[in-house]
Amino acid sequence: MEILHFTDKHLDFRKRLRAFLGTEVTPHVDRWETEHIVPKSVWRAMGQAGFLCPAISSEYGGIGGDFLHSMILIEEIMRTNHTGLAAPLHSDIVVPYIDSYASEAVKSKYLPGCVSGDIITAIAMTEPDAGSDLASLKTTAVEEGKTVVINGSKTFITNGINADLIIVAARDPEVENPYEAISLYLVEATTPGFKRGRHLEKMGYHSQDTAELFFSDCRVPVENRLGEKGTGFLMLMEKLQQERLVCAIMGVAAAEFILEHTLSACKTITTAGKPLSKSQAVQFALVELSTDAKLGRTFLDKLVADHVEGLLVIVETSMAKYWTTEMANRVADRCLSLVGEQSLAEVYPLVRTFRDARVMTIFAGTNEIMKGIAAKFMGL
Numbered sequence: 001m002e003i004l005h006f007t008d009k010h011l012d013f014r015k016r017l018r019a020f021l022g023t024e025v026t027p028h029v030d031r032w033e034t035e036h037i038v039p040k041s042v043w044r045a046m047g048q049a050g051f052l053c054p055a056i057s058s059e060y061g062g063i064g065g066d067f068l069h070s071m072i073l074i075e076e077i078m079r080t081n082h083t084g085l086a087a088p089l090h091s092d093i094v095v096p097y098i099d100s101y102a103s104e105a106v107k108s109k110y111l112p113g114c115v116s117g118d119i120i121t122a123i124a125m126t127e128p129d130a131g132s133d134l135a136s137l138k139t140t141a142v143e144e145g146k147t148v149v150i151n152g153s154k155t156f157i158t159n160g161i162n163a164d165l166i167i168v169a170a171r172d173p174e175v176e177n178p179y180e181a182i183s184l185y186l187v188e189a190t191t192p193g194f195k196r197g198r199h200l201e202k203m204g205y206h207s208q209d210t211a212e213l214f215f216s217d218c219r220v221p222v223e224n225r226l227g228e229k230g231t232g233f234l235m236l237m238e239k240l241q242q243e244r245l246v247c248a249i250m251g252v253a254a255a256e257f258i259l260e261h262t263l264s265a266c267k268t269i270t271t272a273g274k275p276l277s278k279s280q281a282v283q284f285a286l287v288e289l290s291t292d293a294k295l296g297r298t299f300l301d302k303l304v305a306d307h308v309e310g311l312l313v314i315v316e317t318s319m320a321k322y323w324t325t326e327m328a329n330r331v332a333d334r335c336l337s338l339v340g341e342q343s344l345a346e347v348y349p350l351v352r353t354f355r356d357a358r359v360m361t362i363f364a365g366t367n368e369i370m371k372g373i374a375a376k377f378m379g380l
Helices: 008-024 026-035 040-048 067-078 087-101 104-116 232-268 280-308 314-344 349-361 367-377
Strands: 121-124 140-144 147-158 165-171 182-188 194-199 210-221
Touching: 008 026, 008 040, 008 067, 040 104, 067 087, 067 232, 067 280, 087 104, 087 121, 087 165, 087 182, 087 232, 121 147, 140 165, 147 165, 147 182, 165 232, 182 210, 182 232, 232 280, 232 314, 232 349, 280 314, 314 349, 314 367
Parallel strands: 121 165
Antiparallel strands: 140 147, 147 210, 165 182, 194 210
């Protein structure tokens, strides 16, 4: 019995999305990997086709879908074997903050553009001296009447070059408790005092535009604060369940893609006149790896079902984020070894997947942080 129940609308969404990615994305991935960025025109094309922010209501131009639409989006993008089109971050991590916490006027101003692809979003939390530890943020936000003055820097920000709208986590320097000092602000990229820094070179995720961001007396309207002042940390905590689910979906989808490719390769690559798939050692390895992927899929699907029902599964999603991303790395590493000499070539698909999988254990909270969260809730 299937854990998740996809309707005809879900299945049609997947079919249309796969066709779109097959023509508009996959043929261009190698060029984007070299250029280290995806053109904004592709984002607009994706939005106009109805594939961005599927959970946003029709009031703001969305399709009013559910998280299953988001899951389909993540899985199909992972099948393109590149990370530059960071639509899952935009649609299911950043935009939900606006949808949930912004005023009606702000939602009406920004959400239609987020859906259409005319506005690309980013979220700026990580700093040179503050990664997973939000209490260590140094970027400040001082509210002066109807404006907010932001000063500080951020680094390793996904969509940092393309972003038109950034959610910035900053603290009130006059509030001593670090968790009560954080607020979230929307900053347009055209705002005076905002500047993009280096377009960062990375081990993997080559087509993803990751950048430094700088704020120097950057003034935004106080209306651009999400929710009440000092509630930023609570908002971040409330949205982490979905963020970690997004990561877990990426991990499982990556492992499944790698295995699909490796199974096919092992049936065609020969050694001593026989396909690799006829070797008992290779067979056993592939069975072990496939078992891992199926275990991850079952765990993931149950958590997605719980999430769709509105259940609180913070501990379980923390476990899933760490386990599925570690599993994707194990699968990538082992499959490269199974394929052998062919995997030495830079053009070989699994080389990119191997590099890209590594950072999954680090972003959205390191896997060590995930284990610490689970341990705390377990009373350890």
